[in-house]
Amino acid sequence: MEQHLYEPVHEEFRDLCRRFLTREAVPHHDRWEADGIVDREVWRKAGAAGLLGMDVDPEYGGGGQQDFRFNAVLDEEIVAAGCSGLGFGLHNDVAAPYLTDLTTDDQRKRWLPGFCSGDLVTAIAMSEPGAGSDLAGVRTSAVRDGNSYVLNGQKTFITNGEMADLVVVVVRTSDQGAHGVSLVAVETGAPGFSRGRRLAKVGLKANDTAELFFDDCRVPAENLIGTENHGFYHLMGNLPRERLSIAVAAVAAAEKLLAVTLEYARSREAFGRPIGKFQHNRFLLAELDTEVTIARTFVNHCVAEFNAGRLSVTDAAKAKWWTTELQNKVADRCVQLHGGYGFMLEYPVAKAWLDGRVQTIYGGTTEIMKEIIGRGLGL
Amino acid sequence: MEQHLYEPVHEEFRDLCRRFLTREAVPHHDRWEADGIVDREVWRKAGAAGLLGMDVDPEYGGGGQQDFRFNAVLDEEIVAAGCSGLGFGLHNDVAAPYLTDLTTDDQRKRWLPGFCSGDLVTAIAMSEPGAGSDLAGVRTSAVRDGNSYVLNGQKTFITNGEMADLVVVVVRTSDQGAHGVSLVAVETGAPGFSRGRRLAKVGLKANDTAELFFDDCRVPAENLIGTENHGFYHLMGNLPRERLSIAVAAVAAAEKLLAVTLEYARSREAFGRPIGKFQHNRFLLAELDTEVTIARTFVNHCVAEFNAGRLSVTDAAKAKWWTTELQNKVADRCVQLHGGYGFMLEYPVAKAWLDGRVQTIYGGTTEIMKEIIGRGLGL
Amino acid sequence: MEQHLYEPVHEEFRDLCRRFLTREAVPHHDRWEADGIVDREVWRKAGAAGLLGMDVDPEYGGGGQQDFRFNAVLDEEIVAAGCSGLGFGLHNDVAAPYLTDLTTDDQRKRWLPGFCSGDLVTAIAMSEPGAGSDLAGVRTSAVRDGNSYVLNGQKTFITNGEMADLVVVVVRTSDQGAHGVSLVAVETGAPGFSRGRRLAKVGLKANDTAELFFDDCRVPAENLIGTENHGFYHLMGNLPRERLSIAVAAVAAAEKLLAVTLEYARSREAFGRPIGKFQHNRFLLAELDTEVTIARTFVNHCVAEFNAGRLSVTDAAKAKWWTTELQNKVADRCVQLHGGYGFMLEYPVAKAWLDGRVQTIYGGTTEIMKEIIGRGLGL
Amino acid sequence: MEQHLYEPVHEEFRDLCRRFLTREAVPHHDRWEADGIVDREVWRKAGAAGLLGMDVDPEYGGGGQQDFRFNAVLDEEIVAAGCSGLGFGLHNDVAAPYLTDLTTDDQRKRWLPGFCSGDLVTAIAMSEPGAGSDLAGVRTSAVRDGNSYVLNGQKTFITNGEMADLVVVVVRTSDQGAHGVSLVAVETGAPGFSRGRRLAKVGLKANDTAELFFDDCRVPAENLIGTENHGFYHLMGNLPRERLSIAVAAVAAAEKLLAVTLEYARSREAFGRPIGKFQHNRFLLAELDTEVTIARTFVNHCVAEFNAGRLSVTDAAKAKWWTTELQNKVADRCVQLHGGYGFMLEYPVAKAWLDGRVQTIYGGTTEIMKEIIGRGLGL
Ligand SMILES: Cc1cc2nc3c(=O)[nH]c(=O)nc-3n(C[C@H](O)[C@H](O)[C@H](O)COP(=O)(O)OP(=O)(O)OC[C@H]3O[C@@H](n4cnc5c(N)ncnc54)[C@H](O)[C@@H]3O)c2cc1C
Ligand SMILES: Cc1cc2nc3c(=O)[nH]c(=O)nc-3n(C[C@H](O)[C@H](O)[C@H](O)COP(=O)(O)OP(=O)(O)OC[C@H]3O[C@@H](n4cnc5c(N)ncnc54)[C@H](O)[C@@H]3O)c2cc1C
Ligand SMILES: Cc1cc2nc3c(=O)[nH]c(=O)nc-3n(C[C@H](O)[C@H](O)[C@H](O)COP(=O)(O)OP(=O)(O)OC[C@H]3O[C@@H](n4cnc5c(N)ncnc54)[C@H](O)[C@@H]3O)c2cc1C
Ligand SMILES: Cc1cc2nc3c(=O)[nH]c(=O)nc-3n(C[C@H](O)[C@H](O)[C@H](O)COP(=O)(O)OP(=O)(O)OC[C@H]3O[C@@H](n4cnc5c(N)ncnc54)[C@H](O)[C@@H]3O)c2cc1C
CATH class of the missing domain: 1.20.140.10 (Butyryl-CoA Dehydrogenase, subunit A, domain 3)
Structure with missing residues (x-):
């Protein structure tokens, strides 16, 4: 049945995706499944090919297309190729808007170029051992201390969790239930930030779903994303x-x-x-x-x-x-x-x-x- | 969720339908259900209101709109009003194309004005006691005899069957299975044409679903619709x-x-x-x-x-x-x-x-x- | 697949039921459906045939069989015969235990002979317009007044409601929610007891499902069934x-x-x-x-x-x-x-x-x- | 809900099974899953504990109980313990009757003692790459040659396939469709009998489901089980x-x-x-x-x-x-x-x-x- 959603430009992008996957992902996917994680390099190659940040401003190296159809095309092709290890959907579809819409100019300059080049893999950490469906129940805390936030708590089931260079962490900054939640970016190397086991899953074997630990983890206050308590x-x-x-x-x-x-x-x-x-x-x-x-x-x-x-x-x-x-x-x-x-x-x-x-x-x-x-x- | 199918002109037609039904059908429907049939007059009123033959050429009194959205609007409003006795959908959506697309100029002149005015209620008779799903198995026969067709057989479950002035009857004109089927219009008063019981049904109580009998029923050869054996x-x-x-x-x-x-x-x-x-x-x-x-x-x-x-x-x-x-x-x-x-x-x-x-x-x-x-x- | 539940004695009873239904119910059922109620007489015939009160003490004319298999056999045969108008199941399976297990000797003497002979058709009235699933929410009240209960309220959807000679009515005798409910027998002719419309239903056309009204309806205190407030x-x-x-x-x-x-x-x-x-x-x-x-x-x-x-x-x-x-x-x-x-x-x-x-x-x-x-x- | 199937003797056997599994299987099952096969030894231990051949004649070391409830108890306990790698159900429930009911005295003497002691693990090979549901379509052939059968063909998805000491193989001995099928026992070491890959499965990871190959595989004619062409x-x-x-x-x-x-x-x-x-x-x-x-x-x-x-x-x-x-x-x-x-x-x-x-x-x-x-x- 004809559908009329996609236009020629999307079909061209589809070709691009398909060629990329055939070349850079399909031949390695079995190995990635055995490893439980994809090669770090495939992210950079994807960035170079224009598959990361299709709707990010070109000034940061993005595609500049405010059109979710490009995202959809890439999602479809990853599925069609069976490359379920690639967490690009999480990066492009889920994490992107936090980094583009809620950020300061400064943050955009710090993060978006890497986001688009594949040098900065992202994750978003909402779920905790004790709070999955009930997002308002998160307990990982972030306490303002001078020019930093100090995080304590644990996240689980985080897609791209092991590889991520930047994790958008949902934290509690006040005890007002849903009104006390904030988003804080935690980057690799932040003191007190560690990763737990790579979880053994039923499927998605090549994706690095992981636990994250924050033990007096200190990040600069300017890592706050959006408004405090509006998370x-x-x-x-x-x-x-x-x-x-x-x-x-x-x-x-x-x-x-x-x-x-x-x-x-x-x-x-x-x-x-x-x-x-x-x-x-x-x-x-x-x-x-x-x-x-x-x-x-x-x-x-x-x-x-x-x-x-x-x-x-x-x-x-x-x-x-x-x-x-x-x-x-x-x-x-x-x-x-x-x-x-x-x-x-x-x-x-x-x-x-x-x-x-x-x-x-x-x-x-x-x-x-x-x-x-x-x-x-x-x- | 917004849908973008209908345009203002369709919504105006919807209003018209709604007002018509509220006035002319809803108040009578309980009685019609008890009677097992709607008033003959409601068809003429519908014709006058422009609810019959919306896509028939204006030269015959039709609406002249080659746009199924008008049909859909009427169907929707009949359902919304709970007026399941009105067989307009059968007439407009099902029977119409046979009479507009497969007919000769002459046939169109004979039938379409009544079709649009509500003077000529239509039905289409495919099913037989022994052939429902298996349309190619119909046995009602039409044999050419001089300038007439002579029909013998029986149809059943015919919507508008009792009231219909013109029934498009699916007949066998040759024993070639699917290749020997034709369509013949049988009009009220045709010799040898009679109607059986009004069937007692689980629902659709106000619609006159009926059996039809053809007993050496003779109709003029020019009542053939479309091509012989191409039915x-x-x-x-x-x-x-x-x-x-x-x-x-x-x-x-x-x-x-x-x-x-x-x-x-x-x-x-x-x-x-x-x-x-x-x-x-x-x-x-x-x-x-x-x-x-x-x-x-x-x-x-x-x-x-x-x-x-x-x-x-x-x-x-x-x-x-x-x-x-x-x-x-x-x-x-x-x-x-x-x-x-x-x-x-x-x-x-x-x-x-x-x-x-x-x-x-x-x-x-x-x-x-x-x-x-x-x-x-x-x- | 063999089941081993029924013994020869039950199969004999099945034969009896089947013959009874074939003779006394099947030939009349279409008429009963048109009437919306079965003939009063069929109850007495059923009583005479031993189809009412199979587990009631023989001293009252019952079958004396503490064996639900007889009930089950009759239920099965009524269904098999398509005689859905016969409310025997309600009488034998549902109402019986209230009258046999919760009653005083006196009550048993008053009611059980008629129960078994078919002279006393029973119903049980729990549901009200405002309380169906939520039985503890019934509002029909019974207030003790001297040697009587005075009932006020309404019941609906009562099987055998029109024909019943004795209705076990679930009433409120205290405002303690579930702890303030009692059962009172209301007999035909009780002052202030009336029946409403016979309800027009989707099916079960021959069964007289009805509304019951209690308007300062007065019944003797000895019509209480079981313990007050333990209903x-x-x-x-x-x-x-x-x-x-x-x-x-x-x-x-x-x-x-x-x-x-x-x-x-x-x-x-x-x-x-x-x-x-x-x-x-x-x-x-x-x-x-x-x-x-x-x-x-x-x-x-x-x-x-x-x-x-x-x-x-x-x-x-x-x-x-x-x-x-x-x-x-x-x-x-x-x-x-x-x-x-x-x-x-x-x-x-x-x-x-x-x-x-x-x-x-x-x-x-x-x-x-x-x-x-x-x-x-x-x- | 009470069920009344099992008697005390079965519940005692259940205890036995449960203790056996807790001791001999549960602690090793993770390793077996990693290995893709259970330890050979657990079969012998099961034999010693009386868990193999419960309905085999005691003269061969069996339990002598013609009562499937013992089999059912063991099946239930294996499931309850999560020990899906143990192919005892295949051995006791599926293979046993072929070896007890269709065999000659001689065959029983050769095979049943090992069957009961766990020295002879069994499998039954019906399915082929080209014939699963359609059992009558098996093509693995067995041709009589002097005092031997010579088998050619392939079986797949065979439970216990790698470990089995005796495989009941469904073979074609005549081209009469369902009327040309026979059962032949192939034992480890038979010339021309080899096993293929251990199949990587979605679940049942500790069970050795395997492919079997017969390449001019020669077995003594007395390995025929049951009647030729009656398989x-x-x-x-x-x-x-x-x-x-x-x-x-x-x-x-x-x-x-x-x-x-x-x-x-x-x-x-x-x-x-x-x-x-x-x-x-x-x-x-x-x-x-x-x-x-x-x-x-x-x-x-x-x-x-x-x-x-x-x-x-x-x-x-x-x-x-x-x-x-x-x-x-x-x-x-x-x-x-x-x-x-x-x-x-x-x-x-x-x-x-x-x-x-x-x-x-x-x-x-x-x-x-x-x-x-x-x-x-x-x-
Ligand atoms: C492979 C994988 C990747 C993931 N990736 C991420 C990620 O990148 N970032 C992240 O933050 N999280 C991630 N998650 C976590 C995921 O979002 C949660 O698992 C999910 O939201 C459910 O939460 P839970 O597991 O705590 O289940 P619970 O919330 O404990 O729910 C248990 C069950 O209760 C039901 N339930 C809960 N509340 C109700 C209710 N009110 N009414 C009825 N039923 C209810 C649920 O539907 C479920 O069936 C991932 C999970 C997996 C498995
Ligand atoms: C209220 C009402 C109005 C109707 N109006 C009209 C009308 O105006 N004009 C008209 O011509 N007809 C009309 N019909 C007839 C209707 O189209 C037929 O009833 C319908 O096509 C099914 O035919 P049947 O009743 O002969 O069933 P059968 O064809 O006998 O089918 C019986 C069952 O077998 C199934 N079946 C049949 N073939 C197959 C197959 N190959 N594989 C699997 N299952 C199969 C069917 O799905 C059905 O479940 C009307 C019917 C009703 C009830
Ligand atoms: C033909 C017929 C015969 C009957 N005979 C008798 C009779 O002899 N005596 C008698 O006393 N009554 C009789 N009834 C009444 C019958 O028992 C009630 O209709 C029934 O119990 C449901 O009550 P209701 O109609 O008030 O529905 P409601 O209680 O209003 O329920 C409406 C809907 O809400 C749902 N619902 C209610 N509570 C919950 C909940 N907690 N969670 C989720 N869903 C819920 C129900 O399942 C239902 O789908 C009869 C009814 C009919 C139709
Ligand atoms: C873990 C495992 C263990 C096994 N152990 C054994 C064993 O010990 N010994 C042994 O002999 N075999 C064994 N098998 C094989 C198993 O019995 C077959 O896989 C099964 O019978 C189906 O055969 P197939 O795989 O060839 O599917 P097919 O026969 O090719 O069937 C494919 C699909 O077509 C459907 N189909 C087939 N015919 C029809 C029809 N007429 N109408 C409608 N649908 C149809 C099937 O239901 C199925 O959905 C095992 C299989 C597995 C996976």
Whole structure:
């Protein structure tokens, strides 16, 4: 079904992404999975290729395109290439707006050139062992001490956590619940900042999800991002973009799973005919194809609305939960259609099933999305 | 979520429809349900108001708008008003193209003025007791005899069947399976044409679904619509429009059910608070709201693509099954949310549940839609 | 699959039930549906045949069998015969224990002979317009005045409400929430007791569900059933039996729907073969057959446990929601398998779909069942 | 809910199993997972403890109990202990009957003592790269040559494949489709018999699933098991027992997942209260608890029927697909309830989700089960 979202310039960028991934990521990804982390170098290569900071001001080396479609294209291609270790989406889609919209001129000058060149990998650390869904419950504290903030506490499940040169840390600067949260940038080398174990995960094996520790960790006061005690609202303002990013990846993942499985269902034979020809399977694939088409139509509409500044918190929540639940359903059904092969790690369908499972969890769980939508309905 | 399909001119037409229904249909609908049929007069009033033949050439009294959005608006408003007895959708969305696109000049002059004025109510008779899903299996025969066709056979489940002045009858003119099917117009008064029982249905109580009998029924040869033995292809060409029409009504029905139930869930109390505030119900309503938003986005995209001549048979099939299954799910969940009241006929939610059940059945069942989509996938 | 619950004596009773229904109910049921109520006489005939009060002491004319399997057999046969107008289940399974276990000798003498002969039809009135799920919220009051109780308030959705000679009314006798509820028997002719409209329902058309009004309604103090202010606990004690009764009917309904639809799927042809041979339908029927078998196994286990005095409130809640949700799923899928015929009232599948919809609502909604189970899990 | 299947003697055996696993398997399982295979020694220890061949004649060192409840107890305890690497279920439940019921006296004497002592680990090799669901399509051939069979072909996905001392290989001995299949025992050391890669799987990491190759592999003719060309019927006769075994494990896995997650949901807090107290989660857990109770009731009934010789092929198919689909649903929901922790390998819920996914695939896929049931319905 024709969609009319992307224009030729985006398709050119897609080509660029695809060539980059084929050359710089795909051949190394198995090794990265074994290592549990990607090569540091691939970030710099991505920067050089123009894949980091597409919407950052050209004065800092960014692409200067206020158009989320470029982000979406890169997210889609990373998924299509199966390069789930690359945390570019976190960097471009999630971290970027904090660094571009909430920062001072000075901060921008310090951070954005590295952000765009790949010299400064970013992470954003909200979740703690005791506070995931309940963001307002974070306990990592930052206390002003002269010209510094002194941080104490722990973060967990941080994407790019081990490699990140700059982590936007959500801290408590006052005990006023949601009104006492701030964002502070912690850079590699800050005294009292250490990283814990690389976490052993079900999927996303090449991504360095990590624990972070702050033990009287001292950072300059000018590392505050945005307004003190307004961190919660800064987060709220940016979460729709994060959720849209996840939704875009979810639809791309579902499309790829479906394509791979259609191919399999057309060629694998049982009882003398392609397994896709059995009506149960034909109907199942028709059902998945329908829902993927619908998801694609919806997420594209969301991207267009986001670009127009109209994507509400509720809309983003709808896109996030529905597409990621669909992704998981598609993955599960596609594993089943592969029979025993679906249980073998070497099959892309197995890896996609593993990688995808977290999508309904991070960035706000399905349950939290429904809370948000329900409240929007006045319930 | 903003949708951008309709323009001011459509919203004006919506107002017109709404006022018409409030005045001419809503006050009578209960009586029509008891009667099992609407007043003949409401058709002429609709014609006068410009609600019939919006895309028929103005030379015949039509609206002259080659824009399915007008059809969609009327379909939506009929659903919103709960006037399920009005078979205008069948007339405007389903029958119209047969009479405008496949007819001779002469036929258009005979039929279209009445079509637009409401003097000529139409029906389309495909299904037979022995052939519903399997259209190519129709057995009602039409044999050329001099300047006439002589029809023998039976049709069933024909919407507007009792009231229709002109029925487009799908007949067998040769024994070549799908290649031997033709369309013949049978008008009231044709010798050998009679109507059977008005069928007692689960819902759509005010619509005259009927059986039709052809017993050596003789019609002039010039009542052939389109090309002899090409009837199956004529049908295939027009089914996407029929299915889109059903999908539009499905989304409107789901939207209305949700609105009514949200209202109920906000005001009905149990255990000291609105039942919509219980998290299970809040999540359920959030889920339904999400899926209805997604369905709305998709069906609007389909309408736009249809207008642009790009809605494929497969796309229409996707829209048809998914939105009607959603409608049924929404209806069922909304009945449940009404508790005992959901089982009482006087509650709109009960009526909507009853009326809606047939949507996954007529116009091609969900199963047939999946067959079509599956074949489109090469399975 | 063999089940081993019923013994020859129950199968003999089944025969008796079946013959009774075939003779005394089936031939009249269509008329009863049109009337909205069954003939008063059928109750007396049932009494004479031994179908009322199977577990009431023989001294009052009962069967004297402390064995719920007899109740279950009758419930199953009523469902199998499609005689949904007969409120015997309410009488035997729901009302009986209040009259046998909580009553004084005197009360038993007054009421049980009529209960068993069919001269005294019973109902139980818990629900009010403002309190359905939230039983502890009933507001109908009973104030002690000398040797009488004076009742004020309204009940709604009362099964057998119009015909009942004795209604066990749940009243408020103190304002202590759940601790201020009592049960009072109100008999036909009590001053200030009147019945409202016979409610127009989606299904169960032959059953007289009604509103009841108490307007300074005066009943003798000896009409108190059980202990004053202990009504809530009396209800809690008996609800498992009510829910088991509903579950038994649900499984019987699902079995019948499946049998009817299997028959249909084997004989109805499309595209040259029985529709049940299409793999999608074959799988669907296999799935339904599996779940019905499982439900049967479970409900039989519950009946055996109930007989042994071991069926917990939680177990009954599980049986109630799961089997009734299954019944609705089976009904919905079977309607779909009937194509257009599934929407025609004359088809048993349509009627079963309509009758069954209330099963997840009355006797405690699915949601309330999950609350109960959830609390049992310490959540 | 009380179940009444097991008697004290089974509970004693359960204690034995539990102590054995705690001592001999649990402490080593992580290492076994890293190794991709369990220690050879644990089999001998299990034999010594009486956990192998519980229903084998004592004359060969077996337990002599013709009672599948002992098998079920061991299966349950292995699941409860999380020791998915132990292929005892395959040995005791699946392979045993081939060796006890179809063998000659001589064969029994050769194989059963080792079978019971753990010196002879078994596997059964049906699946081939080109024939999984379609067992009648196996191509591995066995040609009689003098006093030997000469095997050529390949098997894949063979549980215990690497460790097995004796593999029951399904071979083609004639080209008559299902009528040309035989069973031949291939022992370690047979010339031309080799093993391929240990397959990298999504779960069951400690089990040595392997490929087997037969390259002019020569085995004595007396290694034929059962009747030549009757292999397909031998398999059909034993598959219900295999499927029952899988169903028993599925229910045990679901019970364990639920217990672990209930514990988690009671203690993990968000927004100031245990996450299990949020109604959505409470209802979800109530739903899962209901279905697990129902599954337990059903599988126990199946075990009792199996012991009585009454479990039909259809019944076993019902138990297999329904309980394994339930297991997967429970696992998926429990992962979600764990939030980010559900994606961490160190959490048992994650491992259970991974291990369980294959249950709807091996032993006959869900789809094949539905085929079997559907055919049993005459469809
Ligand atoms: C691979 C991975 C990468 C991640 N990357 C990052 C990152 O880069 N930065 C970062 O800050 N975090 C990251 N996270 C953390 C992630 O955002 C959290 O795991 C997620 O928000 C859930 O929090 P939790 O794990 O504490 O679960 P909890 O909040 O403990 O939730 C447990 C369960 O309770 C449910 N629940 C919670 N509240 C409610 C409610 N009110 N009603 C109903 N149900 C409720 C949840 O939906 C969930 O099912 C990552 C996690 C993973 C696994
Ligand atoms: C209220 C109402 C109004 C209607 N209005 C009209 C009208 O105006 N004009 C008109 O011509 N018809 C009309 N119909 C008829 C309607 O289009 C048919 O009922 C519908 O197409 C299904 O045909 P059937 O009832 O013969 O079912 P069948 O074709 O007998 O189908 C029975 C079941 O088998 C399934 N099935 C059939 N083939 C397959 C397959 N290959 N694979 C899997 N499953 C399959 C179906 O999905 C269905 O579940 C109306 C019907 C109703 C109820
Ligand atoms: C045909 C029929 C026969 C009946 N017969 C009898 C009878 O003989 N005697 C009698 O006393 N009653 C009878 N009833 C009434 C029946 O028991 C009630 O309708 C039922 O208990 C639900 O109450 P309600 O209708 O007030 O719904 P409500 O209690 O208003 O519930 C509305 C919705 O809110 C949900 N809800 C309520 N509380 C919660 C919660 N805490 N969490 C989440 N969701 C919640 C419900 O599940 C439902 O979906 C009958 C009803 C019908 C329709
Ligand atoms: C961990 C593991 C352990 C195993 N252990 C053993 C073992 O010890 N011994 C052994 O012999 N085998 C074993 N197997 C193999 C297993 O039994 C097969 O994988 C399984 O039977 C499916 O076969 P397949 O993989 O070839 O899938 P296929 O048969 O190719 O099936 C692919 C898909 O098509 C579907 N399909 C097939 N036919 C139909 C149909 N008619 N209608 C609709 N859908 C259909 C299937 O359901 C599946 O979804 C094991 C597999 C695994 C993963």
